[in-house]
Amino acid sequence: MMLWPRMALENRLSGEDYRFLLREKNLDGSIHYGSLQSWLRVTEERRRMMERGFLPQPQQKDFDDLCSLPDLNEKTLLENLRNRFKHEKIYTYVGSILIAINPFKFLPIYNPKYVKMYDNHQLGKLEPHIYAVADVAYHAMLQRKRNQCIVISGESGSGKTQSTNFLIHHLTALSQKGFASGVEQIILGAGPVLEAFGNAKTAHNNNSSRFGKFIQVNYQETGTVLGAYVEKYLLEKSRLVYQEHNERNYHVFYYLLAGASEEERLAFHLKQPEEYHYLNQITKKPLRQSWDDYCYDSEPDCFTVEGEDLRHDFERLQLAMEMVGFLPKTRRQIFSLLSAILHLGNICYKKKTYRDDSIDICNPEVLPVVSELLEVKEEMLFEALVTRKTVTVGEKLILPYKLAEAVTVRNSMAKSLYSALFDWIVFRINHALMNSKDLEQNIKTLSIGVLDIFGFEDYENNSFEQFCINFANERLQHYFNQHIFKLEQMMPKACIQNTLAS
Numbered sequence: 432m433m434l435w436p437r438m439a440l441e442n443r444l445s446g447e448d449y450r451f452l453l454r455e456k457n458l459d460g461s462i463h464y465g466s467l468q469s470w471l472r473v474t475e476e477r478r479r480m481m482e483r484g485f486l487p488q489p490q491q492k493d494f495d496d497l498c499s500l501p502d503l504n505e506k507t508l509l510e511n512l513r514n515r516f517k518h519e520k521i522y523t524y525v526g527s528i529l530i531a532i533n534p535f536k537f538l539p540i541y542n543p544k545y546v547k548m549y550d551n552h553q554l555g556k557l558e559p560h561i562y563a564v565a566d567v568a569y570h571a572m573l574q575r576k577r578n579q580c581i582v583i584s585g586e587s588g589s590g591k592t593q594s595t596n597f598l599i600h601h602l603t604a605l606s607q608k609g610f611a612s613g614v615e616q617i618i619l620g621a622g623p624v625l626e627a628f629g630n631a632k633t634a635h636n637n638n639s640s641r642f643g644k645f646i647q648v649n650y651q652e653t654g655t656v657l658g659a660y661v662e663k664y665l666l667e668k669s670r671l672v673y674q675e676h677n678e679r680n681y682h683v684f685y686y687l688l689a690g691a692s693e694e695e696r697l698a699f700h701l702k703q704p705e706e707y708h709y710l711n712q713i714t715k716k717p718l719r720q721s722w723d724d725y726c727y728d729s730e731p732d733c734f735t736v737e738g739e740d741l742r743h744d745f746e747r748l749q750l751a752m753e754m755v756g757f758l759p760k761t762r763r764q765i766f767s768l769l770s771a772i773l774h775l776g777n778i779c780y781k782k783k784t785y786r787d788d789s790i791d792i793c794n795p796e797v798l799p800v801v802s803e804l805l806e807v808k809e810e811m812l813f814e815a816l817v818t819r820k821t822v823t824v825g826e827k828l829i830l831p832y833k834l835a836e837a838v839t840v841r842n843s844m845a846k847s848l849y850s851a852l853f854d855w856i857v858f859r860i861n862h863a864l865m866n867s868k869d870l871e872q873n874i875k876t877l878s879i880g881v882l883d884i885f886g887f888e889d890y891e892n893n894s895f896e897q898f899c900i901n902f903a904n905e906r907l908q909h910y911f912n913q914h915i916f917k918l919e920q921m922m923p924k925a926c927i928q929n930t931l932a933s
């Protein structure tokens with residue numbers, strides 16, 4: 432295109448005022464001049480030919496930062512992301528924010544070569560990557576001497592936990608530069624332990640986090656990892672006693688039942704998963720055939736998920752627990768408690784007589800098993816399961832539970848035991864992650880936090896837990912919007928100040 436070309440001025444017809452001229456090279460190399468109107472006619476013709484398939488579609492250029500899209504609207508934004516995804520580019524920037532699209536397959540972009548490539552690089556210079564975000568946070572922390580935080584948000588199954596793992600991996604790799612010190616090993620070992628006890632298969636995600644976590648990696652001012660801290664939020668306790676169709680209980684139960692040795696099976700009185708009430712609800716889906724006739728359709732079970740090797744997972748868990756500092760004796764106690772919870776769920780009740788509401792346990796042979804595994808007296812356990820103690824003015828009353836109450840109490844006991852176990856595991860992990868140097872007052876520490884909470888959920892039956900999860904997501908989104916708008920507002924001010932100063 433030529434602006435104010437001599438030729439255009441010379442050849443212009445009266446009344447036409449060319450400001451530019453279109454110049455096109457023909458196939459034989461000769462130059463062809465055209466007016467804007469003729470060029471528009473040709474392009475329109477080309478567009479029609481392409482639409483009919485006579486001409487090849489032009490290769491669409493993709494933008495690695497959505498802010499660079501010439502025309503930013505929902506359609507172009509989604510098309511750009513789709514186009515990139517087709518070429519296995521799962522990451523795209525929106526300024527300093529990173530969008531990740533779950534590829535649901537392994538991509539070879541997380542090996543040490545990539546760690547090196549993204550070390551100390553300027554955001555936007557290379558293809559967008561999760562390592563680039565970790566790198567920017569790390570160097571911003573070192574340069575500005577300020578703590579940093581990375582917030583990960585997205586609906587269930589979108590890849591938040593996987594992204595957290597990549598971030599933690601890169602954050603520790605940047606610090607160690609090739610050497611795996613003790614603390615980094617513990618940080619990396621903590622992930623599989625938390626996942627085994629706090630993740631489960633859901634309808635949306637085979638490895639869904641059923642708790643929120645904030646992992647804070649602490650550094651010395653030189654950038655060396657000092658230690659870490661894990662904060663846990665709201666473990667979904669209801670899953671322990673009830674799961675929706677096609678969902679499972681926490682992974683650790685299936686690992687234990689598949690991977691325990693013969694000796695452990697005997698010691699913990701282990702059975703098959705389908706023999707435990709807390710695990711066998713998934714196989715049966717009520718199928719309504721007519722209005723007054725319900726029957727239970729036997730669906731294929733989901734005790735094992737495609738591609739899963741539970742025995743191997745149990746071995747991996749044992750290794751990770753060892754890395755985090757759980758001694759064999761402690762591990763045995765943990766597995767004994769898990770077995771006790773499973774047996775506890777099998778306790779069922781019946782009315783003693785038709786006349787009153789008093790109840791009895793219909794399978795008393797389970798009681799000695801639970802009492803042995805929990806190391807509590809059988810009588811005390813029985814009392815706790817069938818009676819309630821209340822104190823009135825100067826009087827202690829022991830009242831029997833009603834049938835429905837007793838089932839709720841049994842489930843509450845199981846939920847409390849598991850929740851206490853999970854809290855204790857997080858506590859022990861934190862103890863192992865805490866470096867004594869953290870506590871020394873003369874060492875100034877910096878940190879990078881990664882927030883990974885459960886994603887937005889909408890099931891057929893949504894419980895109080897879904898309400899809490901979705902509310903937390905809404906709050907996080909609100910915080911994010913506020914933060915981004917504040918940054919946007921600050922930007923013009925900073926620009927004006929800079930212009931005035933210069």
Ligand SMILES: Nc1ncnc2c1ncn2[C@@H]1O[C@H](COP(=O)(O)OP(=O)(O)OP(=O)(O)O)[C@@H](O)[C@H]1O
Nearest residue numbers: 536587588589590591592593636638639640885886
């Ligand atoms: N970058 C990735 N590369 C390969 N696979 C991935 C990636 N991100 C996610 N996945 C796959 O998607 C699955 C679900 O991801 P993830 O568990 O991280 O989701 P989530 O957002 O944390 O879900 P929830 O909120 O339910 O915990 C993973 O188990 C993994 O198989």
